[in-house]
Amino acid sequence: MISKTTMKNSSFKPLSKTSMVLGMLLVSGYSYAQSINMDFSNEYNATSIHAQGDAYFIDKVKELTDGDIGITLHTGGALGFNSGDHFYAVADGAVDIADTLSGTMSGIDSIFLLSSLPFIVEDIEDARRLYEIAKPYYEEVFEDNDQILLYASPWPPSGIWSKTAIANQSDLENLKIRTFDRNGTETFRNVGASPVSLSWGDVVPQLATGGISAVLTSAEAGANGSFWEHQDHFSAVQYAIPLNMVHMNKAVFDSLSAEQQQALLEAANLTDQHNWAAVEVRTEENYQTLGEHDVAISDPVSADLLNALSEASTSVVENWLENTGDMGQSILTEFRGEQ
Structure with a gap:
């Protein structure tokens, strides 16, 4: 701090x-x-x-x-x-x-x-x-x-915007995907993708020039950025809120x-x-807006894709707990105890 x-x-x-x-x-x-x-x-x-x-x-x-x-x-x-x-x-x-x-x-x-x-x-x-x-x-x-x-x-929940459908783990390999923070970068690196952390203002220019080919963000953000000009698919992996x-x-x-x-x-x-x-x-x-612009929506996504991302995220949570110590453990214990 x-x-x-x-x-x-x-x-x-x-x-x-x-x-x-x-x-x-x-x-x-x-x-x-x-x-x-x-x-x-x-x-x-x-x-x-x-x-x-x-x-x-x-x-x-x-x-x-x-x-x-x-x-x-x-x-x-x-x-x-x-x-x-x-x-x-x-x-x-x-x-x-x-x-x-x-x-x-x-x-x-x-x-x-x-x-x-x-x-x-x-x-x-x-x-x-x-x-x-x-x-x-x-x-x-x-x-x-x-x-x-x-x-x-x-x-709203984060998903994956992409040019082609993301059906399983193999579709993520070497994928140049924009992430919005350290958690996303680590998760997608673990699953075999090639993540790039970008601020919001850089996302559309990078899509337009081919610097990235996918984006980790919500249907909301994609709709506001008119992603359908560059992307045809949205996979609702429910990554985080x-x-x-x-x-x-x-x-x-x-x-x-x-x-x-x-x-x-x-x-x-x-x-x-x-x-x-x-x-x-x-x-x-958002889904209604995406439908009006012919974006293909995968919701739910395949179990194979979810399992691969979930497994890749395990170390992310562990690292966060290590960095936050007793505070982080206390928060997650209280949260999970109420479920």
Whole structure:
């Protein structure tokens, strides 16, 4: 885990507009209880389930503060940040709030690989229980690095997008497949594929140029990226239900009035509930969209394919437990004990 001291010694980044406004208010002697605008970074498209959840949060904040807090959502990486940049950008005040793919923060703490551990959860209900068990640990990491966790933004289950059908293990051999974090890279390397870890913004360009021929992601992400322009098949291997985390600069939060803080937290709680409800029905909507674009959907996939991936993932879970120690073991023991 990176300490506060390490964070403060990181390379300089300019203050956000919000931080500058707060500083002027403090110098001028006014108490902070007036209108403020914040910037919110998200690297995914405006139509994605994550951006829609973030827009819901923004509307709730506006409603609960009578317009005192305005938040501008910047989708598609418009601020120049992708998920891999967000942790430092928020901690340093370069952006106020960010929606970040959890696994991209694994270099900060291995807890962020929990939601993408392969074949740990079976459905959305499982994924939500796992998140609730682990939430205090997530919150602690953010707090130790001058941030707060607002809410989770779950993905629909991850599958494999490909140019040709993936029916068994042999179809994965030497497959140039994009993965989204360390867990996926290790799993697909173990099964004989040639995984390449890429941020979201690099996926479509790599598909277009032939740098990759398959993608580990959800039907949701593929639909938003119009993958049917490059891929004809989606295999629903139910690999994982990874999370995005929405986190906020703590100094900005602390500078809000008590009423504004309470409203922001209430909006976050409402958004958390909204996002988990939304993901329940998203796959069916995505499948309809894929069908309209003649994408062949394999759901369920063959037992041979599932068994090969499950076996390849065993070391991934073991390595995660070794890296997280008692914390990781405690989380999985509690989760499995409730099943």
